Amino acid sequence: xxxxxxxxxxxxxxxxxxxxxxxxxxxxxxxxxxxxRETARQLAADHGFDLLLDVTAVDWPGRTPRFDVVYxxxxxSHLMRVRLKTRVPEEEPVVDSLRSLYGSAGFMExxxxxxxxxxxxxxxxxxxxxxxxxxxxxPLRKDYPKQQEQPLVPYRK
Amino acid sequence: xxxxxxxxxxSAPLPNPIRPAFERGERDDSVVVSIGPSHPAxxxxxxxxxxxxxxxxxxxxxxxxxxxxxxEKECEDHTWHNLMPYVDRLNYCSGLVNDFAYCEAVERxxxxxxxxxxxxxxxxxxxxxxxxxxxxxxxxxxxxxxxxTAFLYLxxxxxxxxxxxxxxxxxxxxxxxxxxxxxARDLPAGWLKRLAEILDQYEDFVGRIHGxxxxxxxxxxxxxxxxxxxxxxxxxxxxxxxxLRSTGAPRDLRKDMPYLAYAELDFDVPVGIKGDNYxxxxxRMREMDESVYMIRQLMDMLPPGPISVDDxxxxxxxxxxxxxxxxxxxxxxxxxxxxxxxPPGEVYAAHEAPNGELGFYVVxxxxxxxxxxxxxxxxxxxxGGVHRLLEGxxxxxxxxxxxxxxxxxxxxxx
Numbered sequence: 001x002x003x004x005x006x007x008x009x010x011x012x013x014x015x016x017x018x019x020x021x022x023x024x025x026x027x028x029x030x031x032x033x034x035x036x037r038e039t040a041r042q043l044a045a046d047h048g049f050d051l052l053l054d055v056t057a058v059d060w061p062g063r064t065p066r067f068d069v070v071y072x073x074x075x076x077s078h079l080m081r082v083r084l085k086t087r088v089p090e091e092e093p094v095v096d097s098l099r100s101l102y103g104s105a106g107f108m109e110x111x112x113x114x115x116x117x118x119x120x121x122x123x124x125x126x127x128x129x130x131x132x133x134x135x136x137x138x139p140l141r142k143d144y145p146k147q148q149e150q151p152l153v154p155y156r157k
Numbered sequence: 158x159x160x161x162x163x164x165x166x167x168s169a170p171l172p173n174p175i176r177p178a179f180e181r182g183e184r185d186d187s188v189v190v191s192i193g194p195s196h197p198a199x200x201x202x203x204x205x206x207x208x209x210x211x212x213x214x215x216x217x218x219x220x221x222x223x224x225x226x227x228x229e230k231e232c233e234d235h236t237w238h239n240l241m242p243y244v245d246r247l248n249y250c251s252g253l254v255n256d257f258a259y260c261e262a263v264e265r266x267x268x269x270x271x272x273x274x275x276x277x278x279x280x281x282x283x284x285x286x287x288x289x290x291x292x293x294x295x296x297x298x299x300x301x302x303x304x305x306t307a308f309l310y311l312x313x314x315x316x317x318x319x320x321x322x323x324x325x326x327x328x329x330x331x332x333x334x335x336x337x338x339x340x341a342r343d344l345p346a347g348w349l350k351r352l353a354e355i356l357d358q359y360e361d362f363v364g365r366i367h368g369x370x371x372x373x374x375x376x377x378x379x380x381x382x383x384x385x386x387x388x389x390x391x392x393x394x395x396x397x398x399x400x401l402r403s404t405g406a407p408r409d410l411r412k413d414m415p416y417l418a419y420a421e422l423d424f425d426v427p428v429g430i431k432g433d434n435y436x437x438x439x440x441r442m443r444e445m446d447e448s449v450y451m452i453r454q455l456m457d458m459l460p461p462g463p464i465s466v467d468d469x470x471x472x473x474x475x476x477x478x479x480x481x482x483x484x485x486x487x488x489x490x491x492x493x494x495x496x497x498x499x500p501p502g503e504v505y506a507a508h509e510a511p512n513g514e515l516g517f518y519v520v521x522x523x524x525x526x527x528x529x530x531x532x533x534x535x536x537x538x539x540x541g542g543v544h545r546l547l548e549g550x551x552x553x554x555x556x557x558x559x560x561x562x563x564x565x566x567x568x569x570x571x
Contacts, residue, residue, distance in 0.1 A: 104395025
């Protein structure tokens with residue numbers, strides 16, 4: 001991974017409570033939930049991270065704030081990735097949507113929403129995508145029992 | 158007839174699992190139709206709801222999830238090794254690529270360097286899987302346009318590949334062949350000889366496909382300038398792999414961030430010019446040629462030696478030792494029952510799968526089970542942007558365009 005890009009990220013993004021660290025696989029930018037959209041905009045506009053690869057969350061029950069929301073970006077010009085992380089509390093699991101910056105955010109935020117209950121403010125289409133209408137709960141949360149069944153159509157006897 | 162009790166099933170209408178984004182089109186006389194999921198071209202797992210103005214598609218809402226089986230939740234309950242069969246079933250046309258990408262993610266967490274023979278063999282098998290996957294995609298999308306001969310030629314070669322892989326792994330599609338730190342077993346005798354034969358046959362038959370299709374008026378009319386997307390749009394909508402390359406952007410992880418043995422290989426990254434269906438067909442055809450070229454290089458480079466690392470944290474001890482000494486027996490027992498002890502950490506590892514970037518985001522808190530395992534599946538992301546390829550074209554173009562995207566239900570719905 002190009003060292004000068006990491007240095008630039010560190011110089012331009014490590015401010016206002018934002019933090020840039022270097023994980024073994026890629027640089028990691030850690031921000032507050034309110035700064036996610038602005039940081040993503042800067043990553044896209046100023047640093048060339050034009051491909052949003054992935055949006056997901058990690059559930060840490062017992063920790064406050066409970067959820068990590070994790071984004072991965074790729075730069076088709078620098079040929080490297082960057083990880084953007086934020087922490088949101090259980091009571092208010094809200095981050096701003098990246099839908100207006102990246103088209104691909106739409107589907108991935110929908111998946112993260114149904115699996116973890118993270119609300120992406122500004123994404124108007126948070127319908128279920130892998131699950132079905134009326135599914136109760138968020139199955140990838142650690143407190144969702146693995147054995148729980150919610151058949152849409154009752155099983156045949 | 159008592160056991161059938163038809164009356165109970167006919168009573169209440171079944172609930173609709175989806176809520177379409179729109180009930181009616183932009184105009185009063187638009188017609189909204191639902192294509193799939195019970196349609197062979199949508200693999201039985203995708204539902205396309207289209208608002209039509211005559212034959213023209215105005216607006217599209219794509220639904221997936223009919224094949225969702227809780228892959229990520231299930232993985233959290235299995236040891237790092239035992240979830241390997243699930244990983245296979247993501248992209249079941251090229252299961253080996255999934256295995257190797259997942260193994261690399263775990264190996265990075267454990268700090269394991271795989272042996273040279275394993276590295277070259279994984280590269281060879283990844284490229285071999287790519288051929289099988291592209292053959293499936295091209296064959297299916299040609300058949301959907303009525304080209305039955307082309308379909309049979311391509312599927313014949315694909316079946317040679319699958320049977321040949323079954324010789325190596327014991328299964329045609331779901332191989333479970335990757336192991337953390339190595340591979341399940343070494344090549345059987347005569348495997349490389351048969352590989353060379355199949356590659357020769359491949360060239361013969363793919364040559365016939367070029368002859369049948371490349372300048373075929375019907376084929377060109379159905380595919381040229383249909384489903385066009387620009388490189389900037391493709392990147393914005395998260396397209397990777399052959400779809401992104403068909404727009405002219407030469408982005409390929411094998412060249413850009415070389416993994417396995419790709420840095421030592423000589424190969425080109427074929428790109429298209431317009432990003433339409435024809436380009437996607439041609440990019441896949443050319444990529445298969447490059448894969449054959451790579452496999453031939455790798456057959457000469459394949460070094461002798463062990464295929465798995467000698468690391469008791471992940472590699473099972475030799476069966477003979479398990480039966481004869483207590484330390485190996487306990488080692489075997491602990492690896493099977495508790496799983497490999499993966500140190501805490503998080504990693505994102507991605508391989509260039511036949512469909513695009515296949516990434517595994519793995520979080521470990523130590524111990525034998527993953528704390529979280531997330532798959533960045535190319536097909537799922539592509540479904541988020543596929544409406545860009547469908548809107549504005551004819552209703553009949555949905556099928557060839559959808560075929561050229563090569564949606565694989567297993568990895569899309571997980």
